[in-house]
Amino acid sequence: MVGIILNDNSYEQDIRELLMAYFPGRSFVHEMLPGLELCLIGELEENRRWFRMQVVFWGDYSPLVWGTSPAEQRELDHFDEPILVDYDNRTDTKNKIKRRLYVILKALTGKRLPWGSLTGIRPAKIALTLLGEGMDERAIWEHMKEMYFVSDDKARLCVEIARREKELLSRLPEKQGQDGYSLYVGIPFCPTTCLYCSFTSYPIEKWECRADEYLDALFRELDYVAGQAGRHPSCVYVGGGTPTSLSAEGLERLMKKLTAAFDCAGAVEFTVEAGRPDSITEEKLAVLKKYGVTRISINPQTMNQKTLDLIGRRHTVEDVKDRFRMARGMGFDNINMDLIVGLPQEEAADVQRTMEEVKALGPDSLTIHSLAIKRAARLNTMREAYKDYKITGTQEIIDMAARYAREMGLEPYYLYRQKNMAGNFENVGYAKPGKACIYNILIMEEQQTIIGCGAGTTTKRVIPGENRIERAETVKNVEQYMERVDEMIERKKSLLG
Numbered sequence: 049m050v051g052i053i054l055n056d057n058s059y060e061q062d063i064r065e066l067l068m069a070y071f072p073g074r075s076f077v078h079e080m081l082p083g084l085e086l087c088l089i090g091e092l093e094e095n096r097r098w099f100r101m102q103v104v105f106w107g108d109y110s111p112l113v114w115g116t117s118p119a120e121q122r123e124l125d126h127f128d129e130p131i132l133v134d135y136d137n138r139t140d141t142k143n144k145i146k147r148r149l150y151v152i153l154k155a156l157t158g159k160r161l162p163w164g165s166l167t168g169i170r171p172a173k174i175a176l177t178l179l180g181e182g183m184d185e186r187a188i189w190e191h192m193k194e195m196y197f198v199s200d201d202k203a204r205l206c207v208e209i210a211r212r213e214k215e216l217l218s219r220l221p222e223k224q225g226q227d228g229y230s231l232y233v234g235i236p237f238c239p240t241t242c243l244y245c246s247f248t249s250y251p252i253e254k255w256e257c258r259a260d261e262y263l264d265a266l267f268r269e270l271d272y273v274a275g276q277a278g279r280h281p282s283c284v285y286v287g288g289g290t291p292t293s294l295s296a297e298g299l300e301r302l303m304k305k306l307t308a309a310f311d312c313a314g315a316v317e318f319t320v321e322a323g324r325p326d327s328i329t330e331e332k333l334a335v336l337k338k339y340g341v342t343r344i345s346i347n348p349q350t351m352n353q354k355t356l357d358l359i360g361r362r363h364t365v366e367d368v369k370d371r372f373r374m375a376r377g378m379g380f381d382n383i384n385m386d387l388i389v390g391l392p393q394e395e396a397a398d399v400q401r402t403m404e405e406v407k408a409l410g411p412d413s414l415t416i417h418s419l420a421i422k423r424a425a426r427l428n429t430m431r432e433a434y435k436d437y438k439i440t441g442t443q444e445i446i447d448m449a450a451r452y453a454r455e456m457g458l459e460p461y462y463l464y465r466q467k468n469m470a471g472n473f474e475n476v477g478y479a480k481p482g483k484a485c486i487y488n489i490l491i492m493e494e495q496q497t498i499i500g501c502g503a504g505t506t507t508k509r510v511i512p513g514e515n516r517i518e519r520a521e522t523v524k525n526v527e528q529y530m531e532r533v534d535e536m537i538e539r540k541k542s543l544l545g
């Protein structure tokens with residue numbers, strides 16, 4: 049248990065996120081109680097001009113005897129001095145507080161975090177922004193290390209990814225850059241619900257009879273978007289859930305509507321997440337081909353049968369291989385696979401087996417996720433039932449998976465982090481040259497307005513020149529979505545109108 053006692057909550061979330069990275073899985077309280085491992089007491093004083101913090105630690109004191117950088121040492125030398133609060137620059141003040149807290153926590157626990165004091169989900173966006181401002185790569189690498197205490201390797205990865213992102217984004221036709229938009233379509237159905245799932249996902253078995261009704265509501269949103277934002281999205285991405293959970297007829301209805309309402313052929317990419325192998329049939333792949341889908345995902349997450357069974361995916365490793373080869377045979381030349389490191393009961397050898405199997409298939413892109421246990425996931429809500437499951441996610445395993453990706457000719461091209469990620473790591477997308485998913489970069493680095501249609505989707509409007517995002521969300525509940533679709537359209541109107 050960790051305590052945070054503040055006389056003002058302006059920076060509570062920033063402080064808590066960094067403490068969570070140091071003390072994963074602990075509960076947080078806002079008072080001094082017996083049994084605390086650590087307590088941070090922070091005060092805004094003298095008309096809230098200064099922030100002063102004190103950290104009391106009852107854990108195992110294990111100071112680092114080496115490896116403190118000059119920048120960290122400079123920060124540590126001032127550990128008991130107050131921090132000047134700049135009300136015109138919240139980001140700067142937040143960074144100063146987190147830098148100070150990071151060096152204190154590192155000194156007390158002896159533990160380094162690969163991402164240093166950074167807790168945000170878009171570390172590559174910092175590098176991409178600086179690259180756009182003309183800073184050279186070496187200077188960005190140094191900035192990430194000095195400003196946020198990011199490790200050498202992570203800073204290098206960020207710079208490499210930012211360079212590739214910049215190059216890929218420059219390929220978007222001019223009118224499709226910041227002035228354009230991309231379309232996301234959410235199909236919230238899946239064959240079964242995975243143990244770690246926190247997305248909007250309903251079992252198709254129960255909902256099949258109402259899938260047409262869902263599509264009717266979705267089509268109303270799509271018609272509004274085509275009329276308001278135009279027929280020419282930069283990218284079209286159909287995700288979920290698992291869109292191929294729809295019947296072949298349902299999928300055909302969806303594809304027909306999408307290609308009639310929007311110029312999908314003119315988009316730089318048209319992706320459909322086939323996702324679960326147990327939802328893929330030859331007939332459905334033929335529908336996707338017929339309507340010009342350029343990129344699909346077939347996501348095993350793991351190639352170990354015992355884990356697939358454990359996480360509630362009712363398909364076999366052979367199903368993955370079979371559907372992958374089927375799609376290749378039908379001419380799909382851009383197939384992505386998603387994998388997760390840190391799945392329950394998986395050790396390094398299991399991940400290695402997965403990587404060997406995937407390498408033999410040869411996908412065009414790969415996204416390697418670190419398991420994130422979100423609040424809504426069964427793995428969290430039914431913690432007691434799953435408490436004996438061992439979750440192993442280490443830097444060595446992540447590095448091994450990354451090595452395999454590179455051996456397969458795949459280069460890292462986007463990166464993001466999630467809250468509650470096992471081991472405080474990151475998700476990295478790798479692709480063969482020419483096969484990167486531009487949509488992933490646009491959404492992760494917030495480079496373009498993304499319009500989301502369907503239950504549980506978010507529309508994010510990028511305000512050009514202001515480095516600001518405005519959002520509108522649709523309800524997650526499918527029943528509610530179908531009933532209230534006009535209200536969802538009104539929300540979009542307020543944002544886009």
Ligand code: SF4
Nearest residue numbers: 238241242245247289
């Ligand atoms: S396939 Fe994805 S969306 Fe569907 S249940 Fe599993 S994690 Fe959730």
